[in-house]
Amino acid sequence: MWVVHEIGDAGEMTxxxxxxSAGDDRAWRELVDRHGGLVWGTARAYSANRVDAEDVCQATWLLLTENLGRVREPNALPxxxxxxxxxxALRVIKARRRESPAAMDHLLADMPDGSEGPESTVMRTVAAGRLGQAFAELSQRCQQLLRxxxxxxxxxxxxxxxALGMARGxxxxxxxxxxxxxxxxxxxLGMPEEAAG
Structure with missing residues (x-):
């Protein structure tokens, strides 16, 4: 969920x-509630699949726990x-590229598993492959934005x-x-216009 709560004042955030930092679970949950959508959105923008994005989120929150006592500008936390x-996310991307030169094997990891007939499964697989191919041809910036x-x-x-470092307009x-x-x-790539539209 992409809800970024406004921070009242620096004193409240401090x-x-x-x-x-002192171990208050309620305070930690409130930090995650306030900023979880922002972290998730950023992670997902740079990650080809949900699993990588979850890893990025986990690493980000872990780094925050390690640095909680060092935050000097509370309102700069977002x-x-x-x-x-x-x-x-960029670190994960680099690691994935070492694992897979094409870096495309995880693109379809989020596709739902259906219990449909073989014809539908084949058509879905072909369409997903073409979508993945078309998506891979986009610029990195377009891929991030569309994710x-x-x-x-x-x-x-x-x-x-x-999340993306782009001007709102x-x-x-x-x-x-x-x-x-x-x-x-x-x-x-030969996808019917109604599927491409």
Whole structure:
């Protein structure tokens, strides 16, 4: 869920961080509730699949627990979390590339398993393969933006911009261009226009 709560004042956040640092579980849960969507959205924007994004989130929260006592600017915590999640995601991407040169074997990991007939399974597999191929042809920036939009459709442009380091006003036009490029690529790969649209 992409809900980023506004922080009232630095004193409130300082107290919350101090309580969490002292082992207060309620304070920790409140930190996660306030910033969990931001961390998840950032992780998902840079991760090809849900499992990698979950690993990135876990690593980000672990790093925060290790650094709670060192936070000097409490209201800068959202920025620190975004930066940390982005760095962790890039580290995971680099590790995955060493494992798989094409780095595409995890792209379809989130596809639901259906109990459908063999014809439907084959068609779904072909369509997913073409979608994955078309998606891989997009720029890295388009891939990140479309991942965020897909996993958090309720996110505001301000939240998407914060997760990706993009100006809020550029999100809508960029998303439109990325979707058009994806649609054109899917059509070029032979997907029916109604599936590509």
């Amino acid at each position: 107290t919350l961080l101090a309580r969490a 920025g620190w979390l975004v930066t940390t999640a982005r760095r962790e 965020v939009v897909a996993v958090a459709p309720e996110a505001s442009y301000a939240q998407v911009g914060a 550029s999100i809508g036009p960029k998303k439109s261009r990325c979707l058009t490029a994806l649609r054109n690529s899917m059509t070029a």
